[in-house]
Amino acid sequence: MIPKSHPRYESLLLRDKMVKAAKKGYLADSAMIAHGRGEAFDYLIGERTTYPAKRAMYVAVAALLLSNNPVISVNGNATALAVEEIIELANSVGAKIEINLFYRTDDRVKIITQIYKDLGYDKILGTLDDDIEYLTDIKNNRASASKTGIYSADTVLIPLEDGDRAEILKKSGKNIITIDLNPLSRTSKMSDVSIMDNIVRAIPFMTKIAEDLKTQDKQVLMEIVNDFDNEENLKESLEQIKLKE
Amino acid sequence: MIPKSHPRYESLLLRDKMVKAAKKGYLADSAMIAHGRGEAFDYLIGERTTYPAKRAMYVAVAALLLSNNPVISVNGNATALAVEEIIELANSVGAKIEINLFYRTDDRVKIITQIYKDLGYDKILGTLDDDIEYLTDIKNNRASASKTGIYSADTVLIPLEDGDRAEILKKSGKNIITIDLNPLSRTSKMSDVSIMDNIVRAIPFMTKIAEDLKTQDKQVLMEIVNDFDNEENLKESLEQIKLKE
Numbered sequence: 001m002i003p004k005s006h007p008r009y010e011s012l013l014l015r016d017k018m019v020k021a022a023k024k025g026y027l028a029d030s031a032m033i034a035h036g037r038g039e040a041f042d043y044l045i046g047e048r049t050t051y052p053a054k055r056a057m058y059v060a061v062a063a064l065l066l067s068n069n070p071v072i073s074v075n076g077n078a079t080a081l082a083v084e085e086i087i088e089l090a091n092s093v094g095a096k097i098e099i100n101l102f103y104r105t106d107d108r109v110k111i112i113t114q115i116y117k118d119l120g121y122d123k124i125l126g127t128l129d130d131d132i133e134y135l136t137d138i139k140n141n142r143a144s145a146s147k148t149g150i151y152s153a154d155t156v157l158i159p160l161e162d163g164d165r166a167e168i169l170k171k172s173g174k175n176i177i178t179i180d181l182n183p184l185s186r187t188s189k190m191s192d193v194s195i196m197d198n199i200v201r202a203i204p205f206m207t208k209i210a211e212d213l214k215t216q217d218k219q220v221l222m223e224i225v226n227d228f229d230n231e232e233n234l235k236e237s238l239e240q241i242k243l244k245e
Numbered sequence: 246m247i248p249k250s251h252p253r254y255e256s257l258l259l260r261d262k263m264v265k266a267a268k269k270g271y272l273a274d275s276a277m278i279a280h281g282r283g284e285a286f287d288y289l290i291g292e293r294t295t296y297p298a299k300r301a302m303y304v305a306v307a308a309l310l311l312s313n314n315p316v317i318s319v320n321g322n323a324t325a326l327a328v329e330e331i332i333e334l335a336n337s338v339g340a341k342i343e344i345n346l347f348y349r350t351d352d353r354v355k356i357i358t359q360i361y362k363d364l365g366y367d368k369i370l371g372t373l374d375d376d377i378e379y380l381t382d383i384k385n386n387r388a389s390a391s392k393t394g395i396y397s398a399d400t401v402l403i404p405l406e407d408g409d410r411a412e413i414l415k416k417s418g419k420n421i422i423t424i425d426l427n428p429l430s431r432t433s434k435m436s437d438v439s440i441m442d443n444i445v446r447a448i449p450f451m452t453k454i455a456e457d458l459k460t461q462d463k464q465v466l467m468e469i470v471n472d473f474d475n476e477e478n479l480k481e482s483l484e485q486i487k488l489k490e
Contacts, residue, residue, distance in 0.1 A: 019274045029264045036281020040427070043282075182285070184488075243429075243483050 010047065011039060014081060014200060021080035026111040028103040031077050034160065041181035042198050044241045049205060052236040053197040059228040060157065060177045060193045061093065061209045062221040067155035067175070070095040071125070075102065078159045078199060079112050085203040086159075087121050092210040095157070098149040099126035102162045104141040125149035135172040143168050150174075158187070159199045166190050179203070183237040194230055196237040255292065256284060259326060259445060266325035271356040273348040276322050279405065286426035287443050289486045294450060297481040298442040304473040305402065305422040305438045306338065306454045307466040312400035312420070315340040316370070320347065323404045323444060324357050330448040331404075332366050337455040340402070343394035344371035347407045349386040370394035380417040388413050395419075403432070404444045411435050424448070428482040439475055441482040 002012045018035050021027050064070045072086060072095050079086075090097045099112050109128055116124040126132075131147040134140075142165050145151040156169055159179040163186030170176050170190050178191040179199045188194040195202055213221060247257045263280050266272050309315045317331060317340050324331075335342045344357050354373055361369040370391040371377075378396040381388040387410050390396040401414055404424040408431030415421050415435050423436040424447045433439040440447050458466060 015275050015278055018278065022274075029267075030260055030277070032275070032277030033260055033263065033281035033284060036278035036283070037285040037288075038281070039278060040282040040285035043429075184288075238488050241488055243486055243488075 011042075014198075015039075017080050018077070021076060024111060026108045026115075027076040027080065028101070028108075031080075035077060038160070038181040038198070041183075041196075041241075044243070045181075045196070046242060047198070049197050049201050050237065050240040052233050052240065053195050053202065054205070055228070056193050056195040056230075056233055056237075057197075057202060057206050057209055058213070059225055060195060061206050061213050062224040063155050063175060063177060063193060064093040064095055064157065065210065065213055066218065066221050066225065067095075067153075069153045070155045070157070071149045071153040072097050072157045073100045073150060073159075073161065074098070074112070075100060075160060076108060076112065079115055082159075082199050082203050083115055084119060085200070085207070087116070087119060089203050089207045089210070092207045092214075096149050096153075097121065097124050098146050099124060100145070100150065100158075100165070102142060102165055104144070135168050158191075159203070161187050163187050163190070183234050183241075188234060192230060193228065194234055194237070196234070196240070256287075259443075260284075262325050263322070266321060269356060271353045271360075272321040272325065273346070273353075276325075280322060283405070283426040283443070286428075286441075286486075289488070290426075290441070291487060292443070294442050294446050295482065295485040297478050297485065298440050298447065299450070300473070301438050301440040301475075301478055301482075302442075302447060302451050302454055303458070304470055305440060306451050306458050307469040308400050308420060308422060308438060309338040309340055309402065310455065310458055311463065311466050311470065312340075312398075314398045315400040315402070316394045316398040317342050317402045317404075318345045318395060318406065319343070319357070320345060320405060321353060321357065324360055327404075327444050327448050328360055329364060330445070330452070332361070332364060334448050334452045334455070337452045337459075341394050341398075342366065342369050343391050344369060345390070345395065345403075345410070347387065347410055349389070380413050403436075404448070406432050408432050408435070428479050428486075433479060437475060438473065439479055439482070441479070441485070 018032055072090050074097055099109055101108055113124055113127045125146040132144050133147045133151040134143045135145055136143040150156055155175040157177045166187040167190055176191040177193040178187050179195045179202045180188045183196045263277055317335050319342055344354055346353055351373055358369055358372045376392040377389050378392045379388045380390055395401055400420040402422045411432040412435055421436040422438040423432050424440045424444045425433045428441045
């Protein structure tokens with residue numbers, strides 16, 4: 001048990017979730033390393049949701065609400081850290097959830113499928129019995145996608161996604177939204193909307209934004225999306241990293 | 246196999262070493278997370294050995310050479326990443342090597358002991374049959390130390406060390422040298438000499454420095470040590486972190 005008084009309580013709690021997920025067997029071998037990288041960047045932004053991140057979240061939610069077939073892509077890390085929050089966001093914006101693993105194994109897919117089912121979410125895509133298509137001519141796991149999910153999606157939210165896979169998704173012509181604590185990562189640079197934040201803070205915040213934006217006209221949502229410049233916003237995100245004590 | 250042409254080849258190689266060590270069972274649960282944090286900071290300094298790091302290494306080696314009983318403290322991560330380099334440095338500066346695990350279990354100690362023995366290094370301290378003393382009144386693993394090693398050491402090199410343990414070592418009056426990629430970490434701030442570098446680059450570099458400094462008079466080594474200001478050097482280290490692309 002981590003005492004609530006510990007100065008690193010929130011961070012240690014997430015670390016604990018990752019350790020438990022690793023023991024359950026549904027994380028990739030290097031998943032913990034990716035989490036550690038995120039921890040470092042989160043530390044450098046003061047473990048708070050910055051203004052550029054909030055701006056990107058408004059744009060992301062507006063884009064999801066405007067889409068015909070929005071999909072949230074989940075992997076082991078996203079599931080370990082924020083499975084309930086992801087389901088809530090999906091329900092709120094009317095998005096599908098699809099399991100997409102860069103290092104896909106049947107075992108990992110099975111365990112993750114069960115985690116969503118145990119929470120009452122039965123519509124999960126990308127499962128072992130789902131119809132899988134490929135986004136490129138090369139039929140590998142980096143390009144696999146559920147036929148009714150990411151394969152036919154117009155907007156895909158990819159929290160904590162590998163750069164190679166982000167690139168394939170982008171090249172397939174989809175609107176890509178990422179949540180990634182590293183504003184210099186390939187995924188952040190390649191995405192249409194890059195939210196530099198910890199997913200445990202970002203996803204519930206996006207659900208709140210959705211409750212607000214759902215009451216707005218389509219025209220308003222389109223303005224939010226069109227006014228946004230991701231490159232500029234990433235620059236502002238980078239400036240949030242404070243190196244002085 | 247990672248192709249040598251991969252832009253992240255060196256980083257992926259280290260990641261691979263960590264994954265293998267985890268499978269061998271001698272890493273702490275959150276060891277991979279710590280490695281990921283290091284990766285992020287290494288990325289931010291351009292994965293190169295900076296000038297302030299080199300300066301700190303000269304001071305560290307001089308201090309080790311001047312000490313009566315210098316000890317290099319090793320844990321799972323240090324062993325996974327640089328076991329051979331650590332043995333070379335220890336032989337070069339005449340330091341002992343001691344296994345010191347923040348999350349100490351007999352199994353982990355046994356596996357790590359064997360790794361050093363398999364490389365022909367039989368003098369390793371901190372093993373299961375070593376005499377263990379405590380640096381504080383509270384007899385826990387954070388304060389444990391080999392009687393002929395850290396317990397009686399004047400200078401201790403603690404690469405990749407936890408902040409709690411660094412604090413206990415410091416309070417016990419020893420001269421502390423750390424190798425830590427995060428210049429803001431408690432360990433970096435608490436140490437007498439903080440080398441902000443990746444241990445796989447730092448340790449072989451320190452061995453080279455040792456070959457040079459061993460030919461110098463004691464007076465020269467003392468001047469190197471006395472001229473050094475760790476706080477100032479940490480500030481300069483921090484300035485090496487480049488956030489602009």
